[in-house]
Structures are given as structure tokens and as C-alpha cells.
Amino acid sequence: MPEGHSIHRLARQFGDVFAGERLAVSSPQGRFAAGAALLDGHTMVHASAHGKHLFLHFEHALVLHVHLGLYGAWDFGGDSQFRGTSSIGAPRRVGERELPGGTGSSTDGPGNDAAPAEYAGPPAPVGAVRVRLVSDHGWADLRGATTCAAITDAEAAAVLDRLGPDPLHNTCGSRDDFIRRVLAKRTPLATLLMDQKVIAGVGNVYRAEVLFRGRIDPLLPGRALTADAAGLLWDDTAAVMADGVRDGRIITTTAGFWTRSGHLPPGEEAHFVYRRHGQPCRVCGTPVALAEHGARKLYWCPSCQQPV
DNA sequence: CGACAATGTGTAA
DNA sequence: TACACCTTGTCGA
Numbered sequence: 238m239p240e241g242h243s244i245h246r247l248a249r250q251f252g253d254v255f256a257g258e259r260l261a262v263s264s265p266q267g268r269f270a271a272g273a274a275l276l277d278g279h280t281m282v283h284a285s286a287h288g289k290h291l292f293l294h295f296e297h298a299l300v301l302h303v304h305l306g307l308y309g310a311w312d313f314g315g316d317s318q319f320r321g322t323s324s325i326g327a328p329r330r331v332g333e334r335e336l337p338g339g340t341g342s343s344t345d346g347p348g349n350d351a352a353p354a355e356y357a358g359p360p361a362p363v364g365a366v367r368v369r370l371v372s373d374h375g376w377a378d379l380r381g382a383t384t385c386a387a388i389t390d391a392e393a394a395a396v397l398d399r400l401g402p403d404p405l406h407n408t409c410g411s412r413d414d415f416i417r418r419v420l421a422k423r424t425p426l427a428t429l430l431m432d433q434k435v436i437a438g439v440g441n442v443y444r445a446e447v448l449f450r451g452r453i454d455p456l457l458p459g460r461a462l463t464a465d466a467a468g469l470l471w472d473d474t475a476a477v478m479a480d481g482v483r484d485g486r487i488i489t490t491t492a493g494f495w496t497r498s499g500h501l502p503p504g505e506e507a508h509f510v511y512r513r514h515g516q517p518c519r520v521c522g523t524p525v526a527l528a529e530h531g532a533r534k535l536y537w538c539p540s541c542q543q544p545v
Numbered sequence: 546c547g548a549c550a551a552t553g554t555g556t557a558a
Numbered sequence: 559t560a561c562a563c564c565t566t567g568t569c570g571a
Contacts, residue, residue: 240552289553307553308565328552329567365565381565383554433554440552487552511552532559533553549569558560 241438242481251284258372265362272387288437306383315375316356335485404475419459427455446489
């Protein structure tokens with residue numbers, strides 16, 4: 238699934254292209270027909286994100302709540318303000334970059350390739366489109382989400398209550414909140430970072446990468462960290478996820494982090510350990526380790542991230 | 546063409 | 559701990 242950075246990009250995209258717009262809401266697949274009817278014809282006033290949860294707020298105090306789960310994604314298309322077609326959500330390839338920013342060039346369909354065609358409405362739905370939003374300027378299709386529901390403002394607030402601090406909303410006490418939650422448990426940090434009540438928005442890639450960047454043993458109990466170390470872990474997570482929002486891609490091998498080769502080949506610069514098991518650590522050369530932790534794969538360098 | 550994995554999570558056993 | 563969810567790209571027969 239997309240981690241928190243993708244959801245924040247979605248909130249920004251929806252705010253940019255749909256805020257203030259009256260939307261036609263439908264469920265071509267049918268599974269969301271009842272919810273779509275509650276939203277159809279209403280105006281989206283605001284889009285927000287917390288962790289991996291997306292909220293589209295409508296003027297009649299209803300909210301479209303979406304969680305993409307493991308393989309959900311949104312596709313967009315429309316006129317020039319959509320910057321062509323784009324997709325944000327589950328990456329289909331490792332390191333795949335999210336648009337917008339693409340050319341939007343289409344080689345399909347009849348006609349010639351002369352002038353850019355005017356926006357002529359959304360295409361016929363392809364595949365299982367759970368929900369389709371259509372404004373005068375463009376459209377958005379959702380597929381594969383684990384949660385797609387029309388809920389009240391109060392119910393949306395209840396969802397937020399169940400979530401911990403989001404490093405992409407790095408304000409008023411969220412850092413201290415994280416420190417408190419980490420130090421309170423003897424659970425391994427590898428588990429805590431995936432717990433959305435401890436820190437909202439981190440997934441399997443950021444977990445592995447921020448633990449490596451901190452040179453922290455993934456099995457270290459939360460309470461074994463000092464408050465300072467937990468704070469630095471929060472700070473680095475916030476920084477690297479903000480980069481992800483900017484880049485539309487998770488890149489953690491940023492400047493300032495020395496690598497063994499010093500200079501990484503293009504296209505290989507994204508990760509230190511995620512999906513690099515068996516390959517030499519970029520810092521020390523030791524083969525990157527892989528283990529099943531919970532139901533997820535955990536990657537780490539057994540040399541750089543030794544128990545202290 | 547079928548099996549399987551993928552940046553998740555909720556629920557049952 | 560297992561699996562259901564139910565999409566898509568990849569890989570092997």
C-alpha cells in the first residue's frame with residue numbers, strides 16, 4: 238500500500254482539483270452504490286489526511302472516508318488543471334513514482350495526434366471502480382480500497398481518535414506524544430512503528446528505512462530507547478516522509494547518509510535495506526537480512542543495526 | 546494461464 | 559496466527 242506520504246499527496250490533489258466543486262458520485266462496480274447516493278450532487282469543500290486515512294469533506298456534513306489497504310489506488314483525469322492523467326496509490330513496481338507531472342499523452346482512441354483534445358468527460362469505467370467522482374473539469378476513480386464509506390463528521394472524528402500522531406502533521410505535542418507511546422512499551426520498535434496508534438502513516442518501507450538510518454536494532458524494545466533517541470527517530474521519520482510527499486516516491490538514501498559506493502547508480506538510489514535482502518549493505522557491505530515479523534517482511538542490516 | 550506477492554488492516558480462532 | 563479482502567504486475571509452466 239501507499240504509505241502516509243501518498244495519502245497526503247491525495248489530500249492535496251483532491252483539494253487542488255475538487256475543492257468547491259459539485260460532484261457526481263457513482264459506484265460503477267456497485268459495491269458502494271448506497272454510499273455514493275448519499276454524496277451524489279453535493280459539493281466537496283475540503284480534503285484531509287491523517288496517517289493512511291483520506292477524508293473528503295462535503296458541504297452537508299458527510300465525509301467520504303477511504304483507506305487504500307494493500308492495493309488500493311486512485312486514478313485521475315480531466316482538463317488542464319488535472320495536468321493530464323495520473324495515479325496515486327499502491328505502487329505497481331518497486332520504487333514507482335507517482336504522477337501528476339506526466340505527459341498525459343494518450344496513444345489510444347480514435348482521432349489523430351494533432352492538437353491536445355479537449356476534456357470530454359470520463360472514459361468508460363475500466364475494471365472494478367468502487368467509486369467515481371466527476372466534476373465539470375475531471376474525474377477520479379477508486380479501485381481496490383479496503384475502506385470506502387460515507388460517514389458523518391462525528392464518525393470521522395472517531396476515526397482520528399483511534400490514530401496516533403502523524404509525522405506529516407508535526408505540530409503541537411505530536412512529537413512528545415510519540416515519545417510517550419514508544420517509551421511506554423517493551424514491544425519491539427519494528428512492531429511499534431507499524432502500529433498506527435503509536436505513529437500514523439508509517440508502513441513497511443519507512444519502518445525498515447528509518448530504523449536503518451537511525452542504526453537501530455529493529456528488535457530493540459521501545460522502552461529501551463532514551464527520550465532523546467525516540468525524538469530523533471520521530472524527527473527523521475518526519476523529514477524523510479516530507480521528502481516522500483514532495484517526490485511522490487520513497488527515497489531514503491538522501492544526501493548526508495554515506496554509502497559504501499559513495500555514488501549510487503541511477504534508479505538504485507531509493508532504499509538502504511527495503512527489499513535488498515542478500516545484497517551488500519550500502520554502508521558496511523554486510524548482506525541485508527530478511528525475516529518474517531508479524532505477517533510482514535522485515536529488512537535490516539545485522540551489522541549496522543546491532544543490539545546495544 | 547494460474548500462482549503469488551505487494552508500501553494493510555480487521556476479524557476470527 | 560491465519561485468512562479475508564479482491565487489484566494488478568510478475569514469473570513460471
